[in-house]
Amino acid sequence: MQFQINRDVLLKSLSIAHNIIERKNTLPILSNVLLEIKKDKLNIVATDLDILFIDEITDFKFSKEGSTTTSATVLFDILKKLPQNTEISFSLQNENKLNISAENSKFNLLCLPVDNFPSLSENFQTDGININGEKFLSLLNKTKISMSNDETRHYLNGIYVHITESEKTSYLTGVATDSHRLSSSSITLDKIDNFKPFILPKKAVFQLCNLLQENKENILLNSSETKIQFKIGKSKIISKVIDGKFPDYKKVVPQNNNKTLEVDTKDFIHSVERVITVSIDRKEGVKIALKKGEIELFVNSSSSGEGRENLKADYNSEDLIVGFNSRYLLDIASEIQDKKLIINLNDSVSPVLIQDNSDKNSYFVIMPMKI
Numbered sequence: 569m570q571f572q573i574n575r576d577v578l579l580k581s582l583s584i585a586h587n588i589i590e591r592k593n594t595l596p597i598l599s600n601v602l603l604e605i606k607k608d609k610l611n612i613v614a615t616d617l618d619i620l621f622i623d624e625i626t627d628f629k630f631s632k633e634g635s636t637t638t639s640a641t642v643l644f645d646i647l648k649k650l651p652q653n654t655e656i657s658f659s660l661q662n663e664n665k666l667n668i669s670a671e672n673s674k675f676n677l678l679c680l681p682v683d684n685f686p687s688l689s690e691n692f693q694t695d696g697i698n699i700n701g702e703k704f705l706s707l708l709n710k711t712k713i714s715m716s717n718d719e720t721r722h723y724l725n726g727i728y729v730h731i732t733e734s735e736k737t738s739y740l741t742g743v744a745t746d747s748h749r750l751s752s753s754s755i756t757l758d759k760i761d762n763f764k765p766f767i768l769p770k771k772a773v774f775q776l777c778n779l780l781q782e783n784k785e786n787i788l789l790n791s792s793e794t795k796i797q798f799k800i801g802k803s804k805i806i807s808k809v810i811d812g813k814f815p816d817y818k819k820v821v822p823q824n825n826n827k828t829l830e831v832d833t834k835d836f837i838h839s840v841e842r843v844i845t846v847s848i849d850r851k852e853g854v855k856i857a858l859k860k861g862e863i864e865l866f867v868n869s870s871s872s873g874e875g876r877e878n879l880k881a882d883y884n885s886e887d888l889i890v891g892f893n894s895r896y897l898l899d900i901a902s903e904i905q906d907k908k909l910i911i912n913l914n915d916s917v918s919p920v921l922i923q924d925n926s927d928k929n930s931y932f933v934i935m936p937m938k939i
Contacts, residue, residue: 569605569634569660574627575670578612578656579647581623584779584803585614586644588621597684601643603658604635604682614640615686619772624802637685638666638677646675692790692797697763699740699787701800703755705780707742710753710930712773713899716746723812727773730765731757739929743817749896750817751903753930766796767814772807779803821933822921825912827885829858833909835879837901843867843875844894853939854894858883858913867894868939890916891939900932 585601593599593616602613610625646668650656656670660679668675708727716724724746732741732754739754768776779800780787788799797806844854847869857864863881868874890913901909906926913920922932 569603569630569636570632570658571605571610571628571630572655572657573610573625573629575647575650575654575656576652577625577627579644580782581612581625581803582640582644582647584623584775585612585621586640587775587778588614588616588619589640590616591641597637597680597686599639599641600637600680600685601640602635602637602682602685605630605633606635613685616771617686618769618808619775620804620806621775622804622806626802634660635682636660636663636666636679637682638679642677643668646673692792692795696788696790696797696799697740697757697760699757699789700755701780701784701787704740704787705777705784706927707740707753707755708773708777708780710903710927711742711744711751712770712777713903714744714746714749714751714932715770715773716744718746723767723810723814726767726769726810728765728767728814728817731760731763743814745815745817745820745933748893748935749900750820750933751900751930752817752821752932753927755929764791765814766791767810767812768796769807769810772796772805776805779805820919821931822912822914822919825914825918825921827858827883827888827913829863829881829883829909829911829913831863831879831881831909831911833901833904833907836909837898839865839877839879840894840898840901843877846873846875847894848872852894853891853937854897855889855891855939858885858888858890888913888916890920890936892920892934893937896934900934903930903932 604611610628612623614621650670654670659667661667664679666677666679711727727742727744729742732739738757738759740757741754743752783801785801790797796809843865844867847867852869855866862878864878866876900922904924906924910923919933919935924930
């Protein structure tokens with residue numbers, strides 16, 4: 569195998585491949601990335617046995633086909649430290665040694681046989697669904713903030729992707745919850761039959777976000793019984809889905825919260841960030857006193873002091889004091905596109921609904937906390 573490639577072209581692909589691979593694993597081959605030249609294409613393949621990443625590169629020159637596997641981390645680090653736009657030459661010396669040269673640098677990397685690399689190809693029978701890449705990235709960003717880390721309830725450790733209907737319109741909807749907060753975001757779709765809902769694992773969510781950040785092309789989504797495939801341009805991510813039943817989240821979405829607070833989104837974020845500066849443990853939370861014409865944010869830390877700030881706001885009901893986990897509040901407020909943040913409350917202990925006037929198809933629910 570012999571080929572030449574621009575450093576930036578390969579680095580873009582390797583940055584995703586390198587993130588897929590687990591640092592600690594019992595199988596040495598899973599630390600490696602597969603480089604394969606076949607039919608005028610360079611294929612970059614990485615897997616942790618749960619996610620498979622395949623990228624196809626055509627912008628390179630080669631003089632000999634072939635394949636090998638070498639350390640993804642070492643190769644990624646070499647590429648990162650080489651100057652931009654450097655031309656790099658790869659030459660497979662034998663089954664165990666890959667020679668890499670670029671300008672004044674030369675490296676010999678150890679390789680493992682290609683036969684040891686797991687084969688995870690999957691036949692996807694359906695034609696697939698076309699999804700707008702930019703809109704799907706927005707859906708993932710708005711919902712991933714509420715994914716759980718609780719291993720005992722593994723079915724919450726991802727985003728539940730399913731079809732919803734409203735006023736004869738079909739939506740692809742993503743929902744995530746950790747039982748303290750919930751995020752839901754939807755994008756319109758043509759009517760789809762036989763769509764099987766799935767729970768996309770957290771790691772796949774983050775890798776998809778990385779890929780979509782770089783490539784805003786449309787996505788072709790295909791599914792099988794146990795796996796889901798996202799094809800974006802010449803790249804593919806194939807992931808196992810979480811085996812489990814996602815809870816009926818609609819039961820916790822408040823329907824009759826008639827106390828409405830409207831506040832400038834950026835001012836609110838900055839105020840919360842300022843008052844929580846006194847709190848070393850951010851889990852101590854922030855109290856918000858709602859009054860006509862303003863709100864008062866208050867943090868009292870047993871170990872480091874207190875912070876207080878007043879902020880102009882529109883509030884339509886009697887005075888109320890409610891406490892929140894400040895990190896949860898900031899995560900949600902940072903995803904609001906509109907200049908105004910709309911918070912719908914019932915009392916100091918019931919779930920709170922947060923809406924975005926610029927995106928009527930997304931909403932957030934957060935549970936107050938006792939402070």
